[in-house]
Amino acid sequence: MENLIDKKQSIIESALELVYENGFHGCPVSQVAKNAGVAAGTIYTYFENKEDLIVGIYEHVAQQIMNYISERDDASLEFENRFFDYWRNFTEFYEKYPAIHGFYDQFLNSPFNSEEIQNKPNIWHEWAHKFFQSGMDKGAIRVTNPVVLSILVNTNIASTVRIKKNFKTKLARTNVNLEEISHLIWAGIKAD
């Protein structure tokens, strides 16, 4: 373990993996510690308690998503192109890091995602809201609530990735084209 930040990160990554595999009820602190290569007590140097750890994963994950998407966003492009880049990169990210996809899906629908958490400033959410806001400012998409818009889009991306994952073999034999879902959503939100 090089330094403290690495240690905190390895605790988070161990917990992330366990939640993905076994759900919130299947990631005991003892196991998190074991997989992270630290003692159980060490976790409490970095997190107040288990709930704090779960929220820590969420914040870490949100940061990762933002980095991946924002680094690949080219604000000089037409908004339509930026939208499809956003969709493609987010999909790519989820497929690259299935544990994040699994954790996020579980977290967002769980009581861990309390009103308190939702009201906390979140740089990924803020980035996404600004992203859609700029689409409106440029007249590319209809004026609507950017928060609602980002939830709608993100839900459909997560859902598409889940379908792709669960029906990998079956999909090959049908003519379903999940790429179309992005066009479908775009058609619905773009300015007339």
Place this chain on the structure above:
Amino acid sequence: MENLIDKKQSIIESALELVYENGFHGCPVSQVAKNAGVAAGTIYTYFENKEDLIVGIYEHVAQQIMNYISERDDASLEFENRFFDYWRNFTEFYEKYPAIHGFYDQFLNSPFNSEEIQNKPNIWHEWAHKFFQSGMDKGAIRVTNPVVLSILVNTNIASTVRIKKNFKTKLARTNVNLEEISHLIWAGIKAD
């Protein structure tokens, strides 16, 4: 308690409410028993163990959804009308029974929803698949995988209800029209 079926039902409903409020990790058998008005041991007359109880809730919930939607489906109508009825009734159902909405959202993204569960015959899923299949047979919607189609549609309904719930007050001040989401999805799946 009138009879055995009522008792089983009240156990399920008590557990459903607790999962909705506190998540899977926050519904101890002792509490389930208390809220259901039975002793802890009685639960084991109806369910092998706690996992069996959770799966029992899922099956009960799927049954409820199917009853509500299928009773209100008029197969003699144009498929387009049936689709919008489906959407409206499902939304209505979720808003009427927020605990079911909350439980279902959590269950579907959790490891409880194992491959084994997914492969079990499920009369609600079968009904939904047949519903979309009949839309294809009549040439109203594009030929695609009805399983994928129902997941896509159901995800968007659940998501829309969640947005509506979380942004109730905020939405009133914007010109977001969530009803449009159903039209957006319909435009994407209907036959050209």
Place this chain on the structure above:
DNA sequence: AATAACTGAATGAACGTTCAATCATTCTAA
């Protein structure tokens, strides 16, 4: 009388958390 349902205290395993002891690193002062 026989069977089945029900009870709730008892059980033991699992869990989150604590803490005295140990180890590593940084600082102090001679």
Place this chain on the structure above:
DNA sequence: TTAGAATGATTGAACGTTCATTCAGTTATT
């Protein structure tokens, strides 16, 4: 430069609690 004091991180056994599950005894039903 360095002894050693001070600080902070780390450990893992121990603690108290909570939990799912069991079962001997009780009540209800057939």
